[in-house]
Amino acid sequence: MKVQRYKHDSLVSYTLGATLTFELVKCRPELVTRVLVSSLTDSSEGNRAILERCRQENIPVEQNDKAFNILSPKGNCFVIGEFRKEAQQLAEGSHIVLVNPSDAGNLGTIIRTAAGFDLHDIAIIRPAVDIYDPKAVRATMGAVFHIRAEYFDTIEEYCRRFPDNSRYAFMLTSSRPLTEIVPQKPYSLVFGNEATGLPEHYAGFCQSVVIRHSQAIDSLNLPIAAGIAMFEFTKSEWAAN
Amino acid sequence: MKVQRYKHDSLVSYTLGATLTFELVKCRPELVTRVLVSSLTDSSEGNRAILERCRQENIPVEQNDKAFNILSPKGNCFVIGEFRKEAQQLAEGSHIVLVNPSDAGNLGTIIRTAAGFDLHDIAIIRPAVDIYDPKAVRATMGAVFHIRAEYFDTIEEYCRRFPDNSRYAFMLTSSRPLTEIVPQKPYSLVFGNEATGLPEHYAGFCQSVVIRHSQAIDSLNLPIAAGIAMFEFTKSEWAAN
Numbered sequence: 142m143k144v145q146r147y148k149h150d151s152l153v154s155y156t157l158g159a160t161l162t163f164e165l166v167k168c169r170p171e172l173v174t175r176v177l178v179s180s181l182t183d184s185s186e187g188n189r190a191i192l193e194r195c196r197q198e199n200i201p202v203e204q205n206d207k208a209f210n211i212l213s214p215k216g217n218c219f220v221i222g223e224f225r226k227e228a229q230q231l232a233e234g235s236h237i238v239l240v241n242p243s244d245a246g247n248l249g250t251i252i253r254t255a256a257g258f259d260l261h262d263i264a265i266i267r268p269a270v271d272i273y274d275p276k277a278v279r280a281t282m283g284a285v286f287h288i289r290a291e292y293f294d295t296i297e298e299y300c301r302r303f304p305d306n307s308r309y310a311f312m313l314t315s316s317r318p319l320t321e322i323v324p325q326k327p328y329s330l331v332f333g334n335e336a337t338g339l340p341e342h343y344a345g346f347c348q349s350v351v352i353r354h355s356q357a358i359d360s361l362n363l364p365i366a367a368g369i370a371m372f373e374f375t376k377s378e379w380a381a382n
Numbered sequence: 383m384k385v386q387r388y389k390h391d392s393l394v395s396y397t398l399g400a401t402l403t404f405e406l407v408k409c410r411p412e413l414v415t416r417v418l419v420s421s422l423t424d425s426s427e428g429n430r431a432i433l434e435r436c437r438q439e440n441i442p443v444e445q446n447d448k449a450f451n452i453l454s455p456k457g458n459c460f461v462i463g464e465f466r467k468e469a470q471q472l473a474e475g476s477h478i479v480l481v482n483p484s485d486a487g488n489l490g491t492i493i494r495t496a497a498g499f500d501l502h503d504i505a506i507i508r509p510a511v512d513i514y515d516p517k518a519v520r521a522t523m524g525a526v527f528h529i530r531a532e533y534f535d536t537i538e539e540y541c542r543r544f545p546d547n548s549r550y551a552f553m554l555t556s557s558r559p560l561t562e563i564v565p566q567k568p569y570s571l572v573f574g575n576e577a578t579g580l581p582e583h584y585a586g587f588c589q590s591v592v593i594r595h596s597q598a599i600d601s602l603n604l605p606i607a608a609g610i611a612m613f614e615f616t617k618s619e620w621a622a623n
Contacts, residue, residue, distance in 0.1 A: 250603050257595035257602055287598040320617050352613070353620040354498035357528040361498055362491050365609035368602070372593070372610045376561050379594040 144177070144208035144223070147275050154273040156222035156283075157213050159187040164283025165222040166191055170198040177221040178202060179209045188220055212275070226273045229289045231262040235327045235374075236306065237367070238264040240296060241334040245270045249280020250364040251332075256284035258375040263290040264299050264329070296331075300346065303329065308347035309374075311366060312339050315349035322350055324374045332370075335363045385418070385449035385464070388516050395514040397463035397524075398454050400428040405524025406463040407432055411439040418462040419443060420450045429461055453516070467514045470530045472503040476568045476615075477547065478608070479505040479540060482575040486511045490521020491605040492573075497525035499616040504531040505540050505570070537572075541587065544570065549588035550615075552607060553580050556590035563591055565615045573611075576604045 147154055153174055156162045166173055176195050182188055182204075195202050212221055237255050242248045248270050255263060263272075270277065272290050293299040300308070307325040311332050331347055333339035338360070343349070352366055361369070388395055394415055397403045407414055417436050423429055423445075436443050453462055478496050483489045489511050496504060504513075511518065513531050534540040541549070548566040552573050572588055574580035579601070584590070593607055602610070 250606065253599055253603060254606050256598040259596045259598075282599065282603075284599050318620065320620070355500045357497040357500075358494055358523065358525050361609070362494060362523075362605070364603070364606060365491065365495050368606035368609055369613045372613075379559065379561070 142175075144205065144211055146211055147273075149271050152226060153223050154226055154278060155212055155275050156224070157218045157275055157279060159185070159191060159220045161279060161283050162220045162222035163187060163191050163194070164286055165224055166194040166198065166200060168283070168286040169224065170194070170200060172224040172227065173198070173200045174223045174225060175201040175203050177205050177208045177223065179206050179219055180204065182219040191220060229291055231264060231289055231291045231303070233303070233327065234262060235260060236262045236264050236303065236329045237371070238266065238296075238299060238308075238329050238331040239269065240266045240331065240339060241337075242269050242363070243335055245274040245276035246280045247335060247364050248272060249277040249282075249285070251367045252277075252281045252288055252290070253284040254364065254368045254371055256281075256287045258371045259378070260371060260375065261288045263288055265290060265292050266296050266299065267292055267294050296343075309350050309370075310339050310343040310347035311352065311370060312344065312349045313351060313360060314341065315344070315351040317348065317350055319350050319352050319370065319373055322348075322373070328374065330367070330370050330374060332363060332367050383416075385446065385452055387452055388514075390512050390515075393467060394464050395467055395519060396453055396516050397465070398459045398516055398520055400426070400432060400461045402520060402524050403461045403463035404428060404432050404435070405527055406465055407435040407439065407441060409524070409527040410465065411435070411441060413465040413468065414439070414441045415464045415466060416442040416444050418446050418449045418464065420447050420460055421445065423460040432461060470532055472505060472530055472532045472544070474544070474568065475503060476501060477503045477505050477544065477570045478612070479507065479537075479549075479570050479572040480510065481507045481537060481572065481580060482578075483510050483604070484576055486515040486517035487521045488576060488605050489513060490518040490523075490526070492608045493518075493522045493529055493531070494525040495605065495609045495612055497522075497528045499612045500619070501612060501616065502529045504529055506531060506533050507537050507540065508533055508535050537584075550591050550611075551580050551584040551588035552593065552611060553585065553590045554592060554601060555582065556585070556592040558589065558591055560591050560593050560611065560614055563589075563614070569615065571608070571611050571615060573604060573608050
């Protein structure tokens, strides 16, 4: 099977590097189609752990220098996992809802944070960047293998599927600061596009919330705003541990 | 004067793009040595505002297509500001302390967040990435022109200069969760390197603090952890507005 540069309609995607590939073979071995090594792959502890796991799970390991030129032209990666993309469905419960996210790195960072705060279900409203873009996968640091993500064509479609969630829309124009919110579970934390935020009409079917900040900046960076919101909504659960 | 690719020892740095360049000429006109435009620069509102400000402040404007090839080879930038780097000194008060930050984008994002929460003084402990790297400048979205940053060779040097600040060191090994902290002003919020965090001995001269998260991730992304911490430490001030 030939290795090809990742495209949105590829059936497989890739984990570039040992840390990510180890998370893949550890958490989701059933998705892995093969692990690629190069003639430069050394026998470091991390690499040995990956290969050991491949043996246990009967995952093919293939030496393929050409694949590294195609998938990691910068040459700083020595192990690659190839895995089947899967269509996922959100579970009932609290969700993160990302409306039109446009940056793969940001999407990955938000997923990493969500997994860190036990928010395992991510709704993504199209048009949106691809969660299986290797850049997004890398930014999750492996957390993509701990969560469920589902794409929706419209926010209305999402709302019809989960009509009973309390929806909180993060908007600069809101007058209600995050510090005054008492979370009602299950909830949906709704964030807009990096450049444009959420359209005003979201205030009509969500409770709008603002993270107050100074006039020195136009807005917080999207993953930062999402991180602060996720922390605030979940912190009572962590405090109880 | 020839335009050269940015290096750490360059006397000037650059703002790539209209948004950043507007922040520069608006906030710190005294630092600007010239504004570069290309033959592709259009008369959009943003560009006109920059040129108007240059006229007001007697800032030279120079058409120089070659400069864009050198500084922005991707070709998606049509205005560049050139500005003198300045040595800055921290003011007394609360500080962000970044120990060995290694990623320019992360440093920029942290500065953007700090400016957003009115934390205007950033100590950076070497070895560390360069705050004037155009990548860092870009990630601040202009907030670099609203803050003071000072480099220190060691944390001891920083502590000697500001002995009375309450120091909070964010460490995964701490047993004290962020939710239990009652901030004592002025404070120093201390964060470690992206990959390695803070060395254990920081717990000897700082109060250690942890942002609790699940086992699904090894750690939060550094700018996310710093953003959550800054929000928590400053939120009572924003609530009062």
